[in-house]
Amino acid sequence: MILTLLTLAIGLAGLLAGGELLVRGAVRLAESAGVSPLIVGLVIVGFATSAPELVASLQAALAGSPAIAWGNIAGSNIANTLLILGSAALMTPIVIRADIASRDTGVALAGSAALVLLAWSGWGATWIGLAMLAALIAYIARCYQEELRDRSVSVPNAPYERAEAAEMKEPPLHASGKGWTIPVLLTLGGLALLVVGGRFMVDAAIELARIAGLSETAIGLSVIAIGTSMPELVTSVMAARKGETEVAFGNVVGSNIYNLLGIGGVTMAIAPAPLPAGLLPWDLGLLTLSAAGLLFVALRWRRVGRSLGGALVLAYTVYLTWLLVTA
Known part of the structure; x- marks a missing residue:
């Protein structure tokens, strides 16, 4: 057990360090090649910062453990919405920009509902993964067009805010x-x-x-998901501490969208298989419910205060406890 935990820790450290190096290398390569800063922010940073989740899910699917792969995707989004957003709100109340409230949280909810549909129907095929990737590309293209429309002001969208969050790290x-x-x-x-x-x-x-007698789904939803979500936790909390609360919220929503459509799409395209039935009804149900709740809060209140932040963290603690006890 000790050797297994040590191997897990070494693997997680390598995954996170590799993701950090990849982001910096990819950004500098793109800049050396003359790629526009807008493309670097919306595309290069967005995909590179999702590399740890992508590699973990893809390797799990190729190793014949789709429960870990899809558990990581669903678990990362649950952790993003409840644990990471809640932790950031406990630092500073989160203000939500109007455009992100009306569009980006809706995209995240649609992606969550799509996973529920796939799990319920038992569909799994390469073309489904390609369709998910096409939806992500279309979404990024829409964000890109909005940014180009008026370069004199920053247009709020989740990929842009995610890039801003990545910019706050040290070293630059x-x-x-x-x-x-x-x-x-x-x-x-x-x-x-x-x-x-x-x-x-x-x-x-x-x-x-x-060894622990846990299901692979539970491991993916908990250990793997929390581990690969650490960069989002650090960047969102850092943004909140610096008073950039819109950036903290956009980082969470942007990560959710990339996880659902990007990582889910690549995983389905390369290792096509139905989503594990064990994710229904509770885990994918909580994923969709949290996405719907986030959309409601964004449209109705336009802020996540400390009380709600504490409630989100408490809800995640209860879910994680229930998950490990019943696994």
Whole structure:
């Protein structure tokens, strides 16, 4: 058990460190290639910051453990909405911009409902994954067009706010000098750490489920999901502490959208299989209920205060306890 937990920790550390290196390398490569800052923010940062969740889910699916793969996707979004947003709101009440409230939270809810439909119907095919990716690309393209429409002001959308959250890290994402050597080394090093760390983490998670008598679904929803969501927790709480509460909220919603359509789409396209039936009704039900609740709060109150933040964290604690007790 101790060796398994140690392997799990090493894999998680490699996954997170690899994701961080990949973000920095990919951003600097794109800038060296002359890619516009808008594309870097909306596309490069968005996909690169989702790399830990992507690698973990994809490796689990390819290893014959779809319960861990899809549990990670659903669990990461539940953790984002309840634990991470709640923790950020406990720091500082979260203000929600109008456009994010009306559009981006709706996209996240639609993606959550799509997972429920897939799990209920038992559908699983490559074309479904490609359709999910196409929906994400269309959404990003819409955000890109809105940003281009008026460059004199920042247009609030979740991918933009997610990039802003990533910018708040130290050291900064952008390098002062030009050149290819360091960006290439960062990117390749990040990819290597992601692959090795993801493999260690998935293998250890499968072994942990066997030793502890837990289901692979529970491991994916809890240990893997919380581990891969750590970057979002750090960036959202950091944004809230700096008073950038809109950024903290957009980071959570943007991560949810990328998880559902991006990671879910890639996982379904490369390892097509029906979603595990064990995610219904409770886990995917909570995923959809939390997304619907977030949309209601965003449209009705336009803020997440400390009381609601505390309630979200409490709700996640109760869910996690129930999950591990009943697994």
